[in-house]
Amino acid sequence: xxxxxxxxxxxxxxxxxxxxxxxxxxxxxxxxxxxxxxxxxxxxxxxxxxxxxxxxxxxxxxxxxxxxxxxxxxxxxxxxxxxxxxxxxxxxxxxxxxxxxxxxxxxxx
Amino acid sequence: xxxxxxxxxxxxxxxxxxxxxxxxxxxxxxxxxxxxxxxxxxxxxxxxxxxxxxxxxxxxxxxxxxxxxxxxxxxxxxxxxxxxxxxxxxxxxxxxxxxxxxxxxxxxxxx
Numbered sequence: 001x002x003x004x005x006x007x008x009x010x011x012x013x014x015x016x017x018x019x020x021x022x023x024x025x026x027x028x029x030x031x032x033x034x035x036x037x038x039x040x041x042x043x044x045x046x047x048x049x050x051x052x053x054x055x056x057x058x059x060x061x062x063x064x065x066x067x068x069x070x071x072x073x074x075x076x077x078x079x080x081x082x083x084x085x086x087x088x089x090x091x092x093x094x095x096x097x098x099x100x101x102x103x104x105x106x107x108x109x
Numbered sequence: 110x111x112x113x114x115x116x117x118x119x120x121x122x123x124x125x126x127x128x129x130x131x132x133x134x135x136x137x138x139x140x141x142x143x144x145x146x147x148x149x150x151x152x153x154x155x156x157x158x159x160x161x162x163x164x165x166x167x168x169x170x171x172x173x174x175x176x177x178x179x180x181x182x183x184x185x186x187x188x189x190x191x192x193x194x195x196x197x198x199x200x201x202x203x204x205x206x207x208x209x210x211x212x213x214x215x216x217x218x219x220x
Contacts, residue, residue, distance in 0.1 A: 001168060006151075018198065033208070041154070042199055042211040087150060095206055096167065099144075099151040 002027065002093045006100030008026035014108050019076040021103035030092040032065055032072045037102070038085045046074075048089075079107050110135050113199050113212035121124065121218045122190040130185040130215050138210075140203045141183040143167075143175065145196040146214075158183055176179030190219045 005024045013019055031050045046058055049065035051073060053102040056063045062075045076083055084103050090097040116131045139160045143150040154167030158177040172194060174186040187194060195218050201209040
């Protein structure tokens with residue numbers, strides 16, 4: 001079946017440091033979505049990337065979609081304690097989303 | 110709008126028991142999904158529906174059944190519960206194949 005690999009599994013940063021999580025698919029994606037899940041909460045949609053090479057920003061968050069539409073990244077500049085949680089990418093294959101295993105972000109203040 | 114609601118929030122089942130997890134959305138979304146999330150893992154799709162009367166299997170459908178008689182409701186049925194079904198279950202809905210709205214989840218333990 002389709003798989004989306006996400007790395008790293010876990011990252012612990014000092015408040016103010018940057019953070020990046022990467023997502024890779026073995027096949028071309030229709031689009032890729034990013035979600036954030038706070039501890040004990042449910043996934044919340046962040047953004048969807050559709051076009052090859054697309055870059056989108058949301059305040060301190062920068063999302064990129066690879067030229068071949070097989071990989072993506074989420075970069076957070078100057079992390080804050082409110083950024084704590086698990087970040088998931090999800091690749092769309094046909095009419096279904098396949099989620100990566102997520103990257104857990106912990107921020108030390 | 111309440112969004113996506115799920116009941117119950119928590120449940121403990123004995124091996125072999127059955128139960129139905131309820132999911133309702135009030136956004137008039139055609140697409141609805143059931144996922145399970147095991148500790149430290151991503152979400153695995155169990156079943157999904159693209160409209161009332163239409164359902165299809167996801168990655169991990171064994172041991173589960175669904176029905177979709179209305180646009181709003183998408184219940185998930187567990188027959189003969191097994192310890193391997195201990196997980197957090199999330200229901201989600203979407204307008205098309207884009208942004209999915211998730212419910213708060215049901216934490217199920219099978220002992």
